[in-house]
Amino acid sequence: MSSVAPSQATKAKSRPAGTLYRGREGMWSWVAHRITGVLTFFFLFAHVLDTALVRVSPESYDKVIDTYKNPVVNLMEIGLVGAVLYHALNGIRIILVDFWAKGPRYQRLMLWIIVAVWVAVMVPGAFFMFKHTVEVWTGSK
Amino acid sequence: MTDQQMTSGGMHSSLPPVIEAPRSAPRRRTRTNTELYAWVFMRVSGLLLVVLVLGHLFIMNILAGGVQRINFAFVAGRWASPFWQTWDLLMLWLAMIHGTNGLRTIINDYTRRDATRFWLKAVLYTATVLTIALGTLVIFTFDPSI
Numbered sequence: 016m017s018s019v020a021p022s023q024a025t026k027a028k029s030r031p032a033g034t035l036y037r038g039r040e041g042m043w044s045w046v047a048h049r050i051t052g053v054l055t056f057f058f059l060f061a062h063v064l065d066t067a068l069v070r071v072s073p074e075s076y077d078k079v080i081d082t083y084k085n086p087v088v089n090l091m092e093i094g095l096v097g098a099v100l101y102h103a104l105n106g107i108r109i110i111l112v113d114f115w116a117k118g119p120r121y122q123r124l125m126l127w128i129i130v131a132v133w134v135a136v137m138v139p140g141a142f143f144m145f146k147h148t149v150e151v152w153t154g155s156k
Numbered sequence: 157m158t159d160q161q162m163t164s165g166g167m168h169s170s171l172p173p174v175i176e177a178p179r180s181a182p183r184r185r186t187r188t189n190t191e192l193y194a195w196v197f198m199r200v201s202g203l204l205l206v207v208l209v210l211g212h213l214f215i216m217n218i219l220a221g222g223v224q225r226i227n228f229a230f231v232a233g234r235w236a237s238p239f240w241q242t243w244d245l246l247m248l249w250l251a252m253i254h255g256t257n258g259l260r261t262i263i264n265d266y267t268r269r270d271a272t273r274f275w276l277k278a279v280l281y282t283a284t285v286l287t288i289a290l291g292t293l294v295i296f297t298f299d300p301s302i
Contacts (some may be wrong), residue, residue, distance in 0.1 A: 056258065073228035076231070100210070107202075142224075151224045
């Protein structure tokens with residue numbers, strides 16, 4: 016068997032690989048962990064500042080909290096909850112990969128498990144979050 | 157194909173390929189274990205934050221009317237209890253330090269110039285110290301009859 020022929024066949028079939036690391040689920044879960052982490056952290060700064068208005072006056076606090084009650088902002092809040100939930104679940108997965116002997120072997124399966132848990136929590140979670148907002152904004156409560 | 161593979165494996169040999177050692181220098185021992193402590197802190201604080209933050213999100217956004225019921229009186233009622241004061245204080249400190257260390261890692265990963273790295277971290281640490289100080293002050297000096 017010659018080692019020259021297969022490499023020529025491969026060259027003919029596909030273009031050069033480029034520099035994109037093809038880490039599949041392991042890599043994309045890491046990318047998503049970074050993005051959701053940074054997103055949550057930047058929100059945290061804003062959230063400490065808006066809560067600090069309780070030290071200024073009840074009126075100024077109530078005014079800024081009204082922003083959160085807007086339906087559009089409420090949808091963004093649902094997105095934030097989704098980001099935090101992914102970061103929490105994937106963080107547990109990372110800890111299991113680090114400390115559980117079989118963690119690295121099951122890292123891909125564990126990702127799909129946390130994706131399933133995420134969907135199972137987010138569907139009712141998003142429903143109830145938005146339900147409260149719709150009820151208030153349509154005047155039914 | 158490298159020279160080593162040519163000489164050891166050859167074209168028609170069934171010998172396994174020789175994998176060269178990566179070109180990293182032997183690990184230099186530093187005086188402190190700061191990075192190890194940071195690594196451990198991310199995991200310990202992460203587990204605590206799963207409970208603190210997901211509990212906070214559930215109570216504030218889903219339970220009994222969600223965000224629509226939150227106002228000054230609601231906060232005053234909660235912070236009358238030392239339990240929720242402690243919960244919020246712990247959450248503030250852990251989340252801020254956890255997030256700061258995460259962003260420190262990201263800055264270390266993506267900055268190329270020493271000056272850029274220095275200034276981004278200077279801004280980050282300043283913002284973190286000010287935010288933790290402000291949040292702590294608000295929790296401890298909150299006055300419901302303001």
